[in-house]
Amino acid sequence: MTRKDLIETIRRQLDEGGGPELSVGAVGKVVDAVFAAVAEGLRREGRYVHPMFGSFTVQVTQARPGRNPKTGEAIEIPRSETVRFKPARELKASLGG
CATH class of the missing domain: 1.10.287 (Helix Hairpins)
Known part of the structure; x- marks a missing residue:
């Protein structure tokens, strides 16, 4: 839509x-x-809830060490924020799930 x-x-x-x-x-x-x-x-x-639809929450991933898969070099993966959605029971039921 x-x-x-x-x-x-x-x-x-x-x-x-x-x-x-x-x-x-x-x-x-x-x-x-x-x-x-x-x-x-x-x-x-950090959140929004609509009872018949679902909830949106801000999910924080902390900075962490990682590796460049191509070179093997150690890198620092920065902290990031994203939005997570969890559907309400009513919405899941209306979708057949």
């Missing part, structure tokens, strides 16, 4: 559900605001 597909799906669901009729631009701004809020929550608190 692309951003455009997401916006159109939200517009259609609002329309079918008797919600307000919003333009593509307005729904796009809402979608962008939601993802910006999730990103801000991850930056500030």
